[in-house]
Amino acid sequence: MVRLQDFYTNKKVFLTGHTGFKGAWMAAWLQQLGAIVKGYALPPEYDNGVYDYIRPADSILDDIRNKAALQTAIKEFQPDFIFHLAAQPLVRRSYEIPAETFDVNVTGTANVLEAANNLKCTIVIITTDKVYENKEQDILYKEGDALGGYDPYSASKACAELVVSSFRNSFNNKAIASVRAGNVIGGGDWNKDRIIPDIVRALSNEQVIEVRNPVSVRPWQHVLEPIGGYLQLGALLQQDPAKYAKAYNFGPVAEDHLTVKELVEKAISIWGNGQWKDASKPGQLHEATLLKLDISLAKEELQWRPKLNAAQAIEWTINWYKQPANNRQAYTIQQINEYMQ
Numbered sequence: 001m002v003r004l005q006d007f008y009t010n011k012k013v014f015l016t017g018h019t020g021f022k023g024a025w026m027a028a029w030l031q032q033l034g035a036i037v038k039g040y041a042l043p044p045e046y047d048n049g050v051y052d053y054i055r056p057a058d059s060i061l062d063d064i065r066n067k068a069a070l071q072t073a074i075k076e077f078q079p080d081f082i083f084h085l086a087a088q089p090l091v092r093r094s095y096e097i098p099a100e101t102f103d104v105n106v107t108g109t110a111n112v113l114e115a116a117n118n119l120k121c122t123i124v125i126i127t128t129d130k131v132y133e134n135k136e137q138d139i140l141y142k143e144g145d146a147l148g149g150y151d152p153y154s155a156s157k158a159c160a161e162l163v164v165s166s167f168r169n170s171f172n173n174k175a176i177a178s179v180r181a182g183n184v185i186g187g188g189d190w191n192k193d194r195i196i197p198d199i200v201r202a203l204s205n206e207q208v209i210e211v212r213n214p215v216s217v218r219p220w221q222h223v224l225e226p227i228g229g230y231l232q233l234g235a236l237l238q239q240d241p242a243k244y245a246k247a248y249n250f251g252p253v254a255e256d257h258l259t260v261k262e263l264v265e266k267a268i269s270i271w272g273n274g275q276w277k278d279a280s281k282p283g284q285l286h287e288a289t290l291l292k293l294d295i296s297l298a299k300e301e302l303q304w305r306p307k308l309n310a311a312q313a314i315e316w317t318i319n320w321y322k323q324p325a326n327n328r329q330a331y332t333i334q335q336i337n338e339y340m341q
């Protein structure tokens with residue numbers, strides 16, 4: 001295990017997507033490590049996310065497709081690290097805006113890599129577990145498995161993987177890795193069509209939780225798990241690009257995958273009360289039902305492993321939402337510090 005402070009304290013980190021769920025947690029963690037963070041993203045789509053409680057002083061609110069603005073921001077900042085999280089990240093929205101999803105996720109990634117082309121910096125591009133050609137079988141996907149993507153979101157992220165390997169092969173900066181994580185949960189996510197925000201909204205309003213895919217198995221993990229992995233990989237990649245410039249999966253251990261139904265029932269028990277119902281409909285938009293990741297590469301090469309099991313991840317998540325607004329900043333930092341121990 002590397003000591004993250006040794007790599008990030010006083011280092012310049014360019015972070016895209018810092019106004020979103022995962023990016024805001026990452027910005028908060030980096031600031032705890034003493035990094036100098038510059039964020040680049042669109043304005044937040046919702047209130048009461050982690051960004052509202054802890055935000056980097058240096059923040060550009062612009063589109064990743066604004067190539068000139070992005071290039072200027074990166075070149076002026078001269079980052080030591082870039083973590084690229086900005087994306088259109090929702091499967092169901094990708095059915096409504098397919099071309100835009102490809103534009104943001106594929107061209108956006110190329111824009112980031114082109115802007116950093118001649119810089120000496122370490123780059124981690126965040127894709128997803130959905131980049132694999134999903135065989136709907138009970139298998140664990142490994143980094144070398146075929147890329148695919150049924151829906152526009154998944155396919156756009158598989159394309160982003162090709163962009164990454166193309167830039168790595170074609171240009172000077174070889175210190176580029178991609179990371180594939182599964183369904184991430186944690187406090188401060190208010191995105192539409194995601195299970196935890198759906199649960200919290202229903203429970204807060206004393207409504208029955210409507211569950212679209214109760215039997216789907218997902219690799220649930222707390223948001224600090226993959227982010228810890230991204231930070232660990234960034235540090236090692238900077239030390240030894242030839243070894244670590246590749247793709248890594250981050251997910252829970254195999255015996256810790258839960259169905260959506262199990263997650264909902266656990267969340268209700270931590271909240272204290274509530275009810276759910278099966279709202280699946282025949283002919284609903286296709287969403288993969290079975291998706292498990294093999295995380296042995298990250299375990300072996302990065303010495304990374306999950307610290308929280310699924311039950312703890314749900315507990316940490318629901319406890320965040322139970323905090324009053326005036327304690328959420330302190331609670332976010334408390335969870336980061338507890339996780340780092």
Ligand SMILES: NC(=O)c1ccc[n+]([C@@H]2O[C@H](COP(=O)([O-])OP(=O)(O)OC[C@H]3O[C@@H](n4cnc5c(N)ncnc54)[C@H](O)[C@@H]3O)[C@@H](O)[C@H]2O)c1
Pocket residue numbers: 016017018019020021022023040041042043044062063064065084085086087088089104126127128129181182183184185191
């Ligand atoms: N949350 C998950 O379960 C999950 C799972 C796998 C992968 N991911 C990936 O992690 C990353 C972050 O996801 P998230 O859950 O935090 O999503 P989010 O929607 O909460 O945040 C997305 C971020 O991207 C920014 N963004 C979107 N379009 C942009 C554009 N055109 N220009 C500039 N910025 C733009 C938003 O402003 C926001 O800061 C994404 O790349 C996503 O695909 C998320």
